Amino acid sequence: MPKKHYENAIGESSDWRTPEDYFQKLGLRFDLDVASPGLDQCWVPAQRCFTVEDDGLKQDWGPRSVSVFMNPPFNNGSRNGVIPWLVKFFDHGNGVAIVRAYTSSGWFHRYVVPRAELLCFPSSKTRFVRPDGSVGKEPAHGVVLIGAGEVACNALIRSHIGCCMRTVQEAAQ
Secondary structure (H helix, E strand, O other): OOOOOOHHHHOOOOOOEOOHHHHHHHOOOEEEEOOOOOHHHOOOOEEEEOOOOOOOOOOOOOOOOOOEEEOOOOHHHOOOOOHHHHHHHHHHOOEEEEEEOOOOOHHHHHHHOOOOOEEEEEOOOOOOEOOOOOEOOOOOOOEEEEEEOHHHHHHHHHHOOEEEEEOOOOOOO
16 A cells, blocks of 8 residues: 555654744745644644645645645655645745755756746755754755745745745747
8 A cells, every 4th residue: 555645744753844933034924834733733824724634735725826835744755755745836836835955856857946936045954843842953955945926935035044046947949
């Protein structure tokens, strides 16, 4: 029986929450957190959320006017587990996502590079928070915050979280 994409997010090692100061720096209130532990268990400034039980990949995120925050499950190191989340995020087209910055991986160049409007690489290692509130040590890899839509991209630029880059799309030949 294949594993559900959320199955590993329940375990100790793959439920990593975005640091609260990132949200303070962004200064945004999101309409929807699509991969949440529950609004009563985290500090994502969102009006509503989809939890593990809801399965955010199976839910309708609403029209493009709905701003989303997405920190998808880490899937115990599965580099490709993020792909369905990225596809849904880019199809939705409005919000902020945070994923591993695997810039040399095929999925990064196939799914992120051609569709991202803005990439923000934090200026220091992102210290995610465990469900018990303890702060994880610096991870062995960096992350990238991805902006989709004008409001999200402008918030990332103003946040000073790190180096922000707008992507340049090549014209079709």
